[in-house]
Each structure stands twice: as C-alpha cells, then as structure tokens.
Amino acid sequence: MSSRTRDEIIYENLHAAIFEVQLPPGTRLPEDELAETFGVSRTGIRKVLQRLAHERLVDIIPNRGASVAQPSVKEAREVFAARRMIECAALPQVIGHARPAQIKALGAIMLKEDEAQLAGNRAAAIRYSGEFHLALIRIADNDTLAHFLGELVARSSLIIATYGAPIAVSCRHSEHEQILDLISNRATAEAVAWMDQHLLSVERSCSFAQEEAEPDLKTILGSIAQRGTGLA
Amino acid sequence: MSSRTRDEIIYENLHAAIFEVQLPPGTRLPEDELAETFGVSRTGIRKVLQRLAHERLVDIIPNRGASVAQPSVKEAREVFAARRMIECAALPQVIGHARPAQIKALGAIMLKEDEAQLAGNRAAAIRYSGEFHLALIRIADNDTLAHFLGELVARSSLIIATYGAPIAVSCRHSEHEQILDLISNRATAEAVAWMDQHLLSVERSCSFAQEEAEPDLKTILGSIAQRGTGLA
DNA sequence: TTATTAAAAATTGTATACAAAGTTTCGCGA
DNA sequence: TCGCGAAACTTTGTATACAATTTTTAATAA
Known part of the structure; x- marks a missing residue:
C-alpha cells in the first residue's frame, strides 16, 4: 500500500x-x-x-x-444535527448488512477506546471514538456517506475541543456498548433511538452558552466600565 | 459583492x-x-x-x-441513497421553518425550471431543477447539510448525463409541484414519502443495467470468440 | 503617554522554470 | 502488414522567484 x-x-x-x-x-x-x-x-x-x-x-x-478551524456555535449545532440525521438514517442499512466479523471488529475498536481512556491517552481515545462511528457507518457500504461522516466526525473533535468540558472525552464507552448490543440484536428502532440520544448527549456535554449570543463588544465594555473607569 | x-x-x-x-x-x-x-x-x-x-x-x-468525472454505477447508487436520507431527514426541519416568502421563492424557481423545459433550454432546466432542491434544504437553516447536498446534486447531474435517458431531464415538474404543495400544507409524513419516491423515480429513470455487472473482460472476449475466431 | 503614520519585516499570491512522467509518432525488423 | 521499441512531444509535479498584502516596529507629534 x-x-x-x-x-x-x-x-x-x-x-x-x-x-x-x-x-x-x-x-x-x-x-x-x-x-x-x-x-x-x-x-x-x-x-x-x-x-x-x-x-x-x-x-x-x-x-x-x-x-x-474554530467552529462557531451555529456550525457546531449544524454538525451534530447533520450527524444525527445521517447516522440514524444509515443505521437500518448498517443493521441489514452487519456480519458477525464486522460487529466483532467494532467491539475491538470499542475496547481500544476504553483502554486509551483508562490509560489517560486522550489522543488515542479521540481517535478510536471517531473510528467507532466510522467503522459503524462503513458497514452500510456507502462510501459517499461514510466520507461525509468522516468530515463531520473530525469537525466534532474540533467542536468538543472548543466547547466541551475539559474532562469529558467525546463518547462514553457504555453508550457505544449499548448501541453495539442493539445492532447485533438487530433491534433497529431501539438502535436508532439510542444513537440519536447518544449524539444528543455528546452535544449537550458542550457548553455553548457563552457564545450563544453574538459576542457583543458594547456589553463587554459596559461590564468593564461598571468596575469603574476612573473618569468623571 | x-x-x-x-x-x-x-x-x-x-x-x-x-x-x-x-x-x-x-x-x-x-x-x-x-x-x-x-x-x-x-x-x-x-x-x-x-x-x-x-x-x-x-x-x-x-x-x-x-x-x-464519470461516476461508477456504485457511486451513482450511493449518491441517490445519500440524497434520500438527507433530503427526507431534513424535510421535517424544512417544514418547521418554512415561511410563506420562502415557499413563494420555491414556486418561482419551479416556474423557471418549467419555462426552461418548454423552451428546450436543457442547461437552464438542469440548473433550476438543482436549485429547487437546494433552495428547499436551505430553509432548514443548516449550511453544513446544504453544502453536502450541493455536492450531491451536482454529482447527480453527472450521473444523469452518464446513465440517464437522453430525453428525460432530471426531475419532472409535476413532482416538484406536488412536494411544494405538501410542504405548504405542512403534511410532513406525506412530503417525506413523496420526496423519497421522487428521488427513487429519478434514480429509476437511469439505466444502470449495462454496467451493473463489473465490466468483465473475459466475458466480453468470450462472446466475441463465440462469433468465431478463425482459429483451429 | 498616546495616537498616528511610515518604514521594515513577514506572509501569502501568482507566475515561471525545470524535472519527471506519460503519450504519441516514427522507424525498423519480422 | 503488423508488432515492437526508441525518440520526440506533451502534460503534470515541484521548487523557486518575485509581486502584493498584511502585520509589526519605530518614530514623531500632540
């Protein structure tokens, strides 16, 4: 290669x-x-x-x-909204195509992610977490869609780096495990619901509040002025 | 500008x-x-x-x-599958956000597409047909998703140019009209069903049969050989 | 000290030159 | 005539040079 x-x-x-x-x-x-x-x-x-x-x-x-890149709050919300649509919409295909070997491979990635978390290897944890979502959608055998999701996953990393809580690293292992179980049981509706919730929970772990409103120079200057200008 | x-x-x-x-x-x-x-x-x-x-x-x-680019058959199917997922998944958002002015604008695009069709202006017809789908998803106010769909719509044009019937130009006007009606009536489920069918009908208007099977040199050579090699 | 402006430095934008790879053409031999 | 191979030609890959823009620095005046 x-x-x-x-x-x-x-x-x-x-x-x-x-x-x-x-x-x-x-x-x-x-x-x-x-x-x-x-x-x-x-x-x-x-x-x-x-x-x-x-x-x-x-x-x-x-x-x-x-x-x-420093994703804006609007961009961040768009990326997660797009991910929910794409990953949930592709899930039925994934479940339809999934072969035991592929599910096993997903489990292996999940394990590595877990190990990296425990070892405090942040970079590896991020990498495997993204790899889990990508390996998942690749089962649907749609390179075009997988390519789009690859971009969204990478951008998610930037979003979490910008707005995420310092400790919380991307996806919680247990949620990935749950989704994997539902997939191997071919419980489509439940898997979709979980995936949706999973991505919502990642989004919620970010704090967009500070910048949710346009950074308003006058407001900032005003609050500084309150502390006393020394004038007048 | x-x-x-x-x-x-x-x-x-x-x-x-x-x-x-x-x-x-x-x-x-x-x-x-x-x-x-x-x-x-x-x-x-x-x-x-x-x-x-x-x-x-x-x-x-x-x-x-x-x-x-000359999209492969697999790529063509992927693009349409991705479009069905994205456009259908975004439709609820579109219907939720749609304001009368935006629906009116969609109608105007549809009209121009129709005019172009009647005038036999193939280039304009393709352009407005794509513009309809893009203007539609832009109502959902998700630039990220709209950008993806922009790429898919452009690729669809290449696909139709490669595999489409010479006469059939992209979307049939009546189907766009129907979808627009359902959107302005806020009939979400029906609109999604129609959009799905609409995109399927565009896909079906292409003839992938020839290349559906991998171009197999041996098969081709074999059928030629059947006509007599002149050898032996 | 602070604001303003000019010059200097650093960085990107674009074109060109040369190297490397691919394609075509032509000639030679079977 | 057909196939093979080498040379000429065409096209892309990469580096470098120079122009344009922005940023920084320095200096001057209020």
Whole structure:
C-alpha cells in the first residue's frame, strides 16, 4: 500500500494532529513553517491546506493564511444535527448488512477506546471514538456517506475541543456498548433511538452558552466600565 | 459583492459548465488549455481542479491530469441513497421553518425550471431543477447539510448525463409541484414519502443495467470468440 | 503617554522554470 | 502488414522567484 503519495502523508499527519487536538483550534499554520517541517516547498503545503480548508478543519483567510478551524456555535449545532440525521438514517442499512466479523471488529475498536481512556491517552481515545462511528457507518457500504461522516466526525473533535468540558472525552464507552448490543440484536428502532440520544448527549456535554449570543463588544465594555473607569 | 476572488470566478465557471453538462463526463481538462482560456497561469487552475476533485466533479489521475468525472454505477447508487436520507431527514426541519416568502421563492424557481423545459433550454432546466432542491434544504437553516447536498446534486447531474435517458431531464415538474404543495400544507409524513419516491423515480429513470455487472473482460472476449475466431 | 503614520519585516499570491512522467509518432525488423 | 521499441512531444509535479498584502516596529507629534 505504498500508493500513499507524499502529499497524502503530509495530509494524514496534519489531519491526525488536528483531529487528536495536538494542534488546538486557532493554532496558526504558516506555510513556511509547515514546509520546513515536512521538508517540502510551500507548493505542496498549500495543496494540503486547501484540502483541509475544504473539509472545514482549517480556516484560510485570504492574504492572512491558515489556522486550525474554530467552529462557531451555529456550525457546531449544524454538525451534530447533520450527524444525527445521517447516522440514524444509515443505521437500518448498517443493521441489514452487519456480519458477525464486522460487529466483532467494532467491539475491538470499542475496547481500544476504553483502554486509551483508562490509560489517560486522550489522543488515542479521540481517535478510536471517531473510528467507532466510522467503522459503524462503513458497514452500510456507502462510501459517499461514510466520507461525509468522516468530515463531520473530525469537525466534532474540533467542536468538543472548543466547547466541551475539559474532562469529558467525546463518547462514553457504555453508550457505544449499548448501541453495539442493539445492532447485533438487530433491534433497529431501539438502535436508532439510542444513537440519536447518544449524539444528543455528546452535544449537550458542550457548553455553548457563552457564545450563544453574538459576542457583543458594547456589553463587554459596559461590564468593564461598571468596575469603574476612573473618569468623571 | 466583489468578494468573488478570481479563483472563485474560475471555479464557478467550471462548476457551471460541468453541472450543466456543457462539459460532458470524461472530457479532458488539461491545465494549459484552461489556464489560457481563463487568462491565468497553471497555478490558479490547479487549485480549482483540486477543489472540483474534492467535490468529485472531476477525476484527477496522478501524472495524467484531470477530466470531468464519470461516476461508477456504485457511486451513482450511493449518491441517490445519500440524497434520500438527507433530503427526507431534513424535510421535517424544512417544514418547521418554512415561511410563506420562502415557499413563494420555491414556486418561482419551479416556474423557471418549467419555462426552461418548454423552451428546450436543457442547461437552464438542469440548473433550476438543482436549485429547487437546494433552495428547499436551505430553509432548514443548516449550511453544513446544504453544502453536502450541493455536492450531491451536482454529482447527480453527472450521473444523469452518464446513465440517464437522453430525453428525460432530471426531475419532472409535476413532482416538484406536488412536494411544494405538501410542504405548504405542512403534511410532513406525506412530503417525506413523496420526496423519497421522487428521488427513487429519478434514480429509476437511469439505466444502470449495462454496467451493473463489473465490466468483465473475459466475458466480453468470450462472446466475441463465440462469433468465431478463425482459429483451429 | 498616546495616537498616528511610515518604514521594515513577514506572509501569502501568482507566475515561471525545470524535472519527471506519460503519450504519441516514427522507424525498423519480422 | 503488423508488432515492437526508441525518440520526440506533451502534460503534470515541484521548487523557486518575485509581486502584493498584511502585520509589526519605530518614530514623531500632540
């Protein structure tokens, strides 16, 4: 499998670094620095940055360069709403196609996620948690849909990094276990309901309140002024 | 609205040309030729081609350049399956949010599509037909989802160009009218059922049979051999 | 001290040059 | 005539150079 071209490798590295929150939201990504790091010219880097921008994992502002994306609250809600629609809608297909070996593989991923959690390996926990959702939808044998969900899962990581409670890491293991049970029992309706609740609970674990209202400069300045301006 | 950078304009031009089947699937897109056409260097063209490749509107084969994508049968089925999931799942949201002005706007698009059909303006008919589906989902106020559907709708155009009957142009006007009626009456369940049927009927209007089976060289050669090899 | 402005530095945008890979053409031999 | 192979040509891949823009720094005046 050496079809992994050099661009591909750079992409995978950057993607993983962002997905696993080694590069937190907002981190600047100067072309020169990346080019030097990966030992290529800016040309190759730009291509990768464009791709990541298209996946909404980095923001590119014209003439001002790239940085790890900082999803807005609206975007965060959209991503979770889209995930609920797609993952729930695909679940019947998943259950229809699921073979024992695939369910076993899901269990293995879940186990690794659990191990990573216990070991305090945050990056691995995030990776396996996302991998669980992706391995799940891949059973539906729809690459197009799986590709979309891949983007949404990666963006979810950025969202949780931005708005999530510092401790809560993405998905709770027990919920994945529950969904897996329902799938292997072919309990479609219950599985869909659980998946919906699972994704809602992840969304609820984020605190969007602070930015729910547009950051209002006047309000902020007003509250500062209250503390006394020294004027008058 | 002069925030349309030069790349953006090139992208929009190429996208429209592909979407409206002015550049049929399989058309080669040499960088030099495009660069000359748009009066820029290859650098700018490559960026646009990469973007279109990410949207699966063009295929890029390393060292062999870009061409308008030719969706496989599997990909075609995936795209329609994804559209059914997304458009049906979003419909409740659409109906919940729909304001009279928006429904009126949908009606206007439908009218233009109808006019284009009658005038035999195939490109405009395709454009408005896609625009109807996009305007519809935009009512749900989820840019993320609308963006995904935008890609799926454009790919649908390529699919229909590749597998569709020469006469049948995308969506039948009457079906759009029916869906619009059900939405304005807030008949959610019926609207979802109609949307599902509508998308299925578009899919069924394509003839995937020829390529449904993997193009099997041995079979083809065998049937040729049957006609007599002249050997022995 | 603070605000304003100009110059300098850093960063991105775009074109061009050269290298690498692929395609075509032409000629040679069977 | 047909098949094979090499050279010429075409096209893409990558790096580098220079232009344009933005950001930072420094200096000056209120």
